[in-house]
Amino acid sequence: MAVNVEVLEKLERKITLNVPIGDIQGEVQARLKRLAKSVKIDGFRPGKVPLSVVAQRYGNAVQYEVLNDKVGEAFNKAATEAELRVAGQPRISEKDGAAEGFADFEAVFEVFPEVKIGDLKDLEIERVNVDVDDAAIDRTVDILRKQRRTFALRGKEEAVQDGDRVTVDFEGKIDGDPFEGGKAEDFAFLVGEGQMLKEFEDAVRGMKVGESKTFPLAFPADYHGKDVAGKTADFLVTVKKVEAAHLPEVNDEFAKSLGVEAATVAGLRDDIRKNLEREVKFRVQARNKQAVLNGLLTKAELDLPNASVQSEIARLEQGAREELRQRGIKDADKAPIPEEVFRPQAERRVRLGLVVAELVRANNLQATPEQVRAHVEELAASYEQPQDVIKWYYSDAKRLGDVEAVVIENNVTEFVLGQAKTVEKTIGFDELMGAAADA
Incomplete structure (x- = not known):
């Protein structure tokens, strides 16, 4: 018999479900019999509990369970016959006036919408391109050198310079009163690398071992320490030790220390270029x-x-509460x-998900196993043991599913760029990396 689907509002629908009472009763009896074989009740041996006793104790719970299952089966069957794409869980309630031998229920639910996508040829999209130049490689080499720098004491008459590691004692006061976190002894930091506020670094730069200085420091309004944010403190700082940085020379020995296979400067630069090009590709995508x-x-x-x-709102809220818990916020759940x-x-994510799904369905943009494998191998290529990383992805269906989702989005991106009017724009390496860091 055809399923009667009533349209309520926009995506909301209602159908009536007829469930034979005999089917419910028969399944209840079957489950109670199975339960009687394993249930433990004082005064009876296992497997010897009378069915009437089991029914008295567990009958209501089993009845409720069977009813839910039967109504669910009836709903799924009706939705399939009516070719409905159900969104979310239905709200089901019992309905009066059922025919003899039946129980009637009303199911109110939403269906997924029809998605209409306009002509993509009218769409104009900016498509960026980025080249990995020698300057980007040079900067990466400098970062690697800094990561492996050593320090040596400066002479007592030598002044603090950018790049030095300085050890200081300091104490700050606001209106003459100390404040929490405003005092430290034997505190070390690197000058010129943004580890301290600019006023602090400016004050220390040029000082010598044994010198002290008092200077004002204005905390930014958005400073993480709320008690001092937007206020000005007077700091007394004393320099106790100054160490100059020594960067390793860029030679074959340096390349070898980094584990570069070719163990030459040229090999190091080639290795850096490949890694940067891989990173650039992902960020451009x-x-x-x-x-x-x-x-x-x-x-x-x-x-x-x-x-x-x-x-989606519930998922985002759960993520926000989890973040609060990780930050040590008490009663994050409340x-x-x-x-x-x-x-x-949430609305944007749902909208995008439905639009992308429709585009994938209509244009066969599903991820192929070959595409998924290629993407996993590309992700693994930057690690020392790529095969271990590949196994790690393939050992978990969720991780592999996440990769598949990325590949599908890449397929959609390339499809749309092939249809739309694209405006090519070449940007610098630093601009790309800076934009990604700010995102």
Whole structure:
């Protein structure tokens, strides 16, 4: 018999489910019999508990369980016959006036929307390109040298310079009063690398061992220490030790110490270039992908299923609470977080998910096993033991699923860029890396 689907509002639908009471009773009896074979009740040997006793103790619970299962089966069957794509869980309630021998239920639920995507040829998307030049390689070499630098004491008459490691005692006061975190002894930091506020570094730069200085320091309004944010403190600093940095020379020995296979400077630079090109490729893909997804949203028409939005809000809220727990916030589970805080992000994610899914379905953009394998191998290539990383991905279905999702998004990106009007833009390596760090 055809399923009667009633349209309530936009994506909301309602159907009536007819469940034979005999089926419910028969399944209840079957489950009680199985339960009687294993249940333990005082005064009876295992497997010898009378069915009437089992029914008296567990009958209501089994009845409820069977009813849920039977109604669920009836709903799934009806939804399949009506070719409905159900979004979220249905709200089911019992209905009066059922025919003899039947129990009637109403199921109210949402369906996934029809997604209409406009002509992508009218879409204009900026597509960035980045070259890895020698300057980028030079900067990476300098970073590697700094990571392996050594320090040696400066002479007592030598002044502090950028790059030096300085050990100091300091004490800060606001309006003459000390404040928490404002005092330290034998505190070491590197000058010129942003480890301290600029005013502090400026004050220490040029000082010599044994010298002391008093200077004002204005804490930024957004400083992480709320008690001093936006206030000005007077600091007394005394330099106790100054060490000059010595960077290793860039030669074949240096390349060998880094584990470069070729063990030459040329081999080191080639290795750096490959790693940078791999990183650039991933970041360019991410940037172009974001431009594509933003463009797709302007071409898509669809209603959002509230069930999917609420599910995404719950997921985002759970993530926020987990972050609070990791930061040591007490009672993170009870912290008041209005769900409306997450609604814009949740609606965008649901909208994007539905649009991307429709584009994938309509244009066969699913990830192939070969594409997934190639992406995993590319991710693993930057590690010392690539095969171990590949095994790590393939040992977990969720990790592999995450890779598959990335590949699908890359397929969508390339498909849309092939259809849309693209404006090519070449940007610098530093701009790309800086934008990624700020994202």
